[in-house]
Amino acid sequence: MLLRQPGYFKDFRCIGGACTDSCCIGWEIPIDDETNARYQSLPGAFGERLRAGISAQKDGHFLLRDGRCPFLNRQGLCEIILEMGEDALCQICADHPRYYNRLPGRVEAGLGLCCEAAGRLIFSDPRPVEWDCFPVKGAEPSAVLPDDTAALLSARDTALAFLQDRRTPLYIRLRRLLAYAVEWQDSLDMGLPYPAGPPADDGAGELSPADYRALLAFFAGREAICPDWPARLRALSAGLPRLLEAAPDFCKALGGRLYEYERLAVCYVDRYFIRAAEDGELLSRVKFAAASLLVQLLLDISLWLEKGAYTPADRIDTAKAYSREMEYSEENLAAFLEASWELDCLTSERLAAMLRLLP
Numbered sequence: 371m372l373l374r375q376p377g378y379f380k381d382f383r384c385i386g387g388a389c390t391d392s393c394c395i396g397w398e399i400p401i402d403d404e405t406n407a408r409y410q411s412l413p414g415a416f417g418e419r420l421r422a423g424i425s426a427q428k429d430g431h432f433l434l435r436d437g438r439c440p441f442l443n444r445q446g447l448c449e450i451i452l453e454m455g456e457d458a459l460c461q462i463c464a465d466h467p468r469y470y471n472r473l474p475g476r477v478e479a480g481l482g483l484c485c486e487a488a489g490r491l492i493f494s495d496p497r498p499v500e501w502d503c504f505p506v507k508g509a510e511p512s513a514v515l516p517d518d519t520a521a522l523l524s525a526r527d528t529a530l531a532f533l534q535d536r537r538t539p540l541y542i543r544l545r546r547l548l549a550y551a552v553e554w555q556d557s558l559d560m561g562l563p564y565p566a567g568p569p570a571d572d573g574a575g576e577l578s579p580a581d582y583r584a585l586l587a588f589f590a591g592r593e594a595i596c597p598d599w600p601a602r603l604r605a606l607s608a609g610l611p612r613l614l615e616a617a618p619d620f621c622k623a624l625g626g627r628l629y630e631y632e633r634l635a636v637c638y639v640d641r642y643f644i645r646a647a648e649d650g651e652l653l654s655r656v657k658f659a660a661a662s663l664l665v666q667l668l669l670d671i672s673l674w675l676e677k678g679a680y681t682p683a684d685r686i687d688t689a690k691a692y693s694r695e696m697e698y699s700e701e702n703l704a705a706f707l708e709a710s711w712e713l714d715c716l717t718s719e720r721l722a723a724m725l726r727l728l729p
Contacts, residue, residue, distance in 0.1 A: 371475055371476065371477065371505065371506045372475065372476045372477070372503055372504070372505055372506070373476075373477050373478075373479065373503070373504060373505075373506050374476065374477070374478045374479070374501055374502070374503040375478070375479040375480065375501065375502055376480060376481070376499050376500070376501055376502075376640070377499065377500045377501065377502055378481070378491040378492065378495065378499075379468075379479055379480065379481060379502075380502075381491055382467075382468070382481055382487060382488060382491060383487065384487060385486070385487045386446060386447055386448075387445045387446030387447050388446075389446065389486050389487065390486060391486055391690065392438075392442060392446055393466050393467070393484070393485065394438060394439040394441075394442040394448065395437055395438050395439070395442070396437050396595065396596065396694075397434075397439075397595075397698075398431050398432075398434065399431055399432045399439060399460070399462060399463065400429075400430075400431045400460075400462060401424065401430045401431055401432065401460040401462075402460050402461040402462070405458075405459070405460040405461065406424065406430045406460070408458070409421065409424060409430075410424075416453050416454075420441075420450075422440075423439075423440035423441060448463075466482070466485070467481050467482040467483075467484060467485035467487075467488045468480070468481060468482070469481075469482055469641065471641070471644055471645065473515065473519060473644070473647065474514070474515055474516070474519070475514075475515070476515070477506075478644065480637070480640060480641055482641075482693060482697065482698075483634075483637060483689045483690060483692075483693035483697065484690050484693035484694045484697065484698055485690065486686055486690065489685070489686035489689055489690060490686065492633055492637065493630050493633055493682060493685050493686060493689075494682070496626070496627075496629045498534035498536075499530075499534065499633070499636050499640075516647070518558070518647060519644075519647040521564050522554075522643065522644055522646055522647050522652070523644060525550075525554060525564070525565070525643075526639065526640070526643040526644055528550075528567060528568065529547055529550060529568070529639055529643065530636060530639060530640065532546060532547075532568055533547060533632065533635055533636055533639065534632060534636065536629075536632075539728075539729060540628065540631060540632055540635075540728050540729065541725045541726055541727075541728040541729065542571045543632075543635075544635060544660060544663070544722075544725050544728070545571050545574055545722045545725060546568045546569065546570075546571050547568070547635070547639070547656060547659070547660075548656060548657070548660060548718045548721060548722050549568065549569045549571070549572075549718070549722075550565060550567075550568040550569065550656075551652055551653045551655075551656035551657075551718070552653060552718050553565040553569065554646075554652050554653070555652050555653035558646065558650045558652060559650070574719070574722040574723045574725070574726060575719060575720075575722075575723045576723060577614075577723045577724050577726050577727070578720075578723070579610055579611065579614060580715075581714075581715040581720050581723070581724055582607075582610055582614070582664070582668070582715075582724060583607050583610060584713065584714070584715035585661060585664060585665065585715045585716070585724070586603050586604070586606055586607045586610075586665070586668070587607065588706075588709060588713060588715070588716075589603050589665055589695075589696070590603035590604050590607075592695070592696070592699070592701075592702040592705060593699065593701060593702060594695065595694055595695055595698070595699060596691070596694065596695065599691070599695050602669070603665075605672070606668045606669065606672055609672065610668075612675070613668055613671045613672060613675075614727070616671055616674075616675055617667070617671055617727045618729075620670065620671045620674050620675075620680070621727075621728065621729045623674065623680070624680060627682075627685075628728075628729065630685055631663055631667070631728060634662065634663055634666065634689065635659055635663060638655075638658065638659035638662060639656070639659055642655040642656075642658065642659070643655060643656070651707060653710070653718065654706075654707040654710040654711065655707070657710045657716055657718065657721060658703075658706055658707070658710070660721045660722075660724075660725060661706070661716065661721060662692065662696065663725075663728075664721070664724055664725065664727070665692060666688050666689065666692050667727055667728065669688050669691075669692070670684070670685070670688055673688070
């Protein structure tokens with residue numbers, strides 16, 4: 371069994387009460403059956419408290435109180451850990467913000483963007499991301515991967531390499547990523563030979579404000595986790611002319627921090643590219659990466675205009691807010707994958723044109 375993870379993965383530590391937000395607020399947190407059974411049988415006063423804070427004996431979740439997990443204390447610390455230790459956490463709490471993609475004989479780990487501590491690791495280092503891959507002691511031997519899966523892993527490595535090749539402007543790298551995904555989707559759908567590598571950039575059409583508005587309208591129309599999220603997106607649409615005009619100045623002001631958008635793209639490609647091995651849906655996931663960068667870029671420009679500055683903390687907050695709404699809602703993510711084949715603003719050509727906002 372092989373384990374693959376970004377180099378910064380091993381450095382992740384929850385910062386607990388020092389976090390300005392909390393993954394224990396605003397979420398309905400499901401409890402896996404094994405942990406729930408343990409909670410249901412725990413004796414004593416704390417066992418009674420546990421059961422009072424759980425929805426049901428089976429398929430349980432924590433009952434939020436004023437939007438908070440009932441076991442999050444005033445110091446922002448988990449009372450289950452304080453009483454029973456970290457080993458007593460349910461699986462989702464123990465893992466978050468870590469995620470795992472499981473393949474035959476291989477596990478790929480990463481850190482989700484919906485976490486302040488993870489964001490600090492991901493965005494604080496300007497160097498290209500590197501990955502560690504090593505055998506897991508005591509695990510089953512590595513299995514032979516299906517041909518498509520092995521080829522997709524190789525294609526993802528190629529995509530990540532040219533995404534981080536800073537000799538080429540970022541918007542061209544992203545357009546090449548979209549074109550590469552189009553060719554790969556044709557291979558998966560029609561049994562064509564696998565692409566030898568990413569195609570050269572052949573330019574893009576003129577960007578259209580109407581496409582940005584349609585993009586924002588789609589995202590604003592999804593089920594919101596935070597009540598103010600749709601209003602934030604509608605405000606972007608209302609102020610779009612000013613945002614588009616300010617984009618070059620914002621990118622110039624960001625200067626050496628433009629690598630942060632590269633890092634965003636790398637996170638999305640690393641997490642979602644290989645999931646095409648399950649369902650053949652590669653292009654829609656690469657479109658998600660492009661659209662995600664565009665929405666966050668508009669949010670960033672708006673905040674910069676409002677504050678006159680854009681700090682590293684702002685970057686983490688924007689990525690976290692977007693991730694909460696789209697990546698941590700299975701319904702919203704599925705809606706995007708479906709819409710990517712239907713909406714004009716989500717064609718690879720329109721997305722490529724919209725990416726011209728980036729330098």
